[in-house]
Amino acid sequence: MSMTRFCEELTALLPRLRRFARGLTQDSADADDLCQQTIERALKARQQWQEGTRLDAWVYRIMRNQWIDEVRARTRRSQTFAHEDEGMNVGVPGDRDAENRVELGNVERALQRLPEEQREAVVLVMVEGFGYKEAADILGIPQGTLTSRLGRGREALLRELGEAA
Numbered sequence: 001m002s003m004t005r006f007c008e009e010l011t012a013l014l015p016r017l018r019r020f021a022r023g024l025t026q027d028s029a030d031a032d033d034l035c036q037q038t039i040e041r042a043l044k045a046r047q048q049w050q051e052g053t054r055l056d057a058w059v060y061r062i063m064r065n066q067w068i069d070e071v072r073a074r075t076r077r078s079q080t081f082a083h084e085d086e087g088m089n090v091g092v093p094g095d096r097d098a099e100n101r102v103e104l105g106n107v108e109r110a111l112q113r114l115p116e117e118q119r120e121a122v123v124l125v126m127v128e129g130f131g132y133k134e135a136a137d138i139l140g141i142p143q144g145t146l147t148s149r150l151g152r153g154r155e156a157l158l159r160e161l162g163e164a165a
Helices: 001-012 014-025 028-044 055-077 095-112 116-127 130-137 143-164
Strands: none
Touching: 001 014, 001 028, 001 055, 014 028, 014 055, 014 130, 028 055, 028 143, 055 130, 095 116, 095 143, 116 130, 130 143
């Protein structure tokens, strides 16, 4: 595959990568940084990707590994990052749009309260639409473990959102 084609396909993945990064980091600024670092690594390691395999799964693995490295580094440095203010959506016109953003915020907060393992499974399968086998491969776990984490995550989300409704 040519470099141009590779870059085009990588660019097409950006919205999905951003969602996954947001699910991992729980912070918009950190998600942006993680996306940038992931794209940089994917471009540098382009030769390691095997044509005929799923580019999206390969890049998701890079992102997850990058995030694990970042969490470990933060732990070592003992740094705490403050979450940005929740005022991102202030001033959006229209009642329906505002209601949708409120509900999306409720779902996002419920996702943030899930344990990391469950949140990863839920985001990959329910948000990104990966199959169980693909999501398990991305996370480097058996498919049964993914299914278990996903089931517990769904139940927890329903409990959280049922209380919010």
